[in-house]
Amino acid sequence: MVTNKKVLVAYLDQVKHPKTERxxxxxxxxxxxxWRTKNNHDDYGVFLMLHMExxxxxxxxxxxxxxESExxxxxxxxxxxKYAAKILLSDLNLIKNKFLKLVQVFEENSLDEKKKMIDYAIAHRKERESS
Structure with missing residues (x-):
């Protein structure tokens, strides 16, 4: 919390905001x-978007x-x-059309092939994140 405040104050200093000192x-x-959690260290972005909404x-x-529960x-x-779909399908998303083409290709596969593609993507998630 203190670190976030320091970053905000540094920004306000930089833009010479009138309420910086306050x-x-x-x-x-x-x-x-x-709804606060003790064991969820992954969903801060989802919480942030929900709180803003x-x-x-x-x-x-x-x-x-x-x-906090199942x-x-x-x-x-x-x-x-919900948030991922809104971001991916937004007109502001510069790769929206590329994404929609990938979805179309995915949809043309059989259910068994789709499951294999999903399993492969999950198994190789770390490789995509590191590149």
């Missing part, structure tokens, strides 16, 4: 949200997630799919 001297308070002020804020994992999986 923010520099503010002590951050961590909200106690019922659902935040309308602190009073009675509820983003719709249940407490059910919450399923909810996060659905949100990840």
């Amino acid at each position: 923010i520099r001297n503010t002590k951050p308070i961590r909200m106690q949200m019922k 659902s935040y309308h002020g602190l009073k009675n804020w509820d983003c719709g997630l249940c407490v 059910r919450q994992k399923r909810e996060l999986d659905l949100l990840r799919s």
Whole structure:
């Protein structure tokens, strides 16, 4: 939390924002949200997008997630799919058409071949991430 504040304050200093000093001297308070997790270290981007989408002020804020559980994992999986689809299919995505062509090629395969392609992609995920 402190590191994020330092980065924000450095940016505000750079752009000479009028409230830089006020923010520099503010002590951050961590909200106690019922959907907060202790064991999920992967979905911070999904949480961020959901929070941006659902935040309308602190009073009675509820983003719709249940407490940390298997059910919450399923909810996060659905949100990840939703956000990925919105990003991939956005008109702002410069490779949208390339992606749609890949989807079309994938769809032309049999169910068995699709499963093999998915299994291969999962098995070789680390190789793609490192390149």
